[in-house]
Amino acid sequence: MIGQKIMNWATFSCKEASEMIEKQAVTKLSSAEKIKLSMHTAMCETCKAYARESELIDKSILNHIKAQAEEKNNLSDEFKTNLIRKLEDKSE
């Protein structure tokens, strides 16, 4: 019981730790946050995995955006015809 209380005071919950992992990528953590996060991830395999997963997700998103940019992306003729019709309607 006491052990659990000390844990709560000294480290983050998994929810908080995973939040800090994302916060870290956006802004600086305070010294206390840094210490609590490293203590938590030292003990928690699932949060360690979360940090890895989060990074992989980011890299995969970047891959996806790059791949999409390299494809030939054209609008259909139908779309263009419809758009031109809308423009003509506006000038009626």
Added chain:
Amino acid sequence: MSEIKEVSSMVSDWVHEYSDHLYSWALYKTSSKVIAEDLVQETFLSAFQSHSNYAGKSTPKTWLTAILNNKILDYYRKKTKEGTTPISQTYFDERGSWKNQISESLWSQQDHLLDNPDFNATLAECMGNLPEKWRLSVLAKYTLEKKPDEICQELQITKSNYWQMIHRAKLQLKECLDKNWV
């Protein structure tokens, strides 16, 4: 030909000439075909309405791209500020511990995951299932090509708002991958 008809025919010519380019750009910025189409359409309709602002000082392509960029940023701003999105499920118990422990999520330990087109396709599909607000929050880093501080400024959100959205998005993406990628 009346003046308005002349404008309409000029803008129609621009559709033929520039819409594919604008579409590619919008697609790169939003990673969604449907949204990119909408934004391109809005761009031409705006161009038609405000043609008098086009002084011919820049090329039509530059002018249209500037309109489109404003539309893209407006879209991000509007969507990332939309009210709270209900969370489909909670990922943590009442003490804040993961409900699903490590044994259920081992994909991050697979080798060469990012070279696997199937993995990237699965993730893209998972991205498509995200509420728009969260989808944009994880895209912004790459598509707006700015530092976090500047992104928050552009989108008029706080930094904590920004990383909390990313956290939500990542949790849902993780869950989707846990389920659909083994």
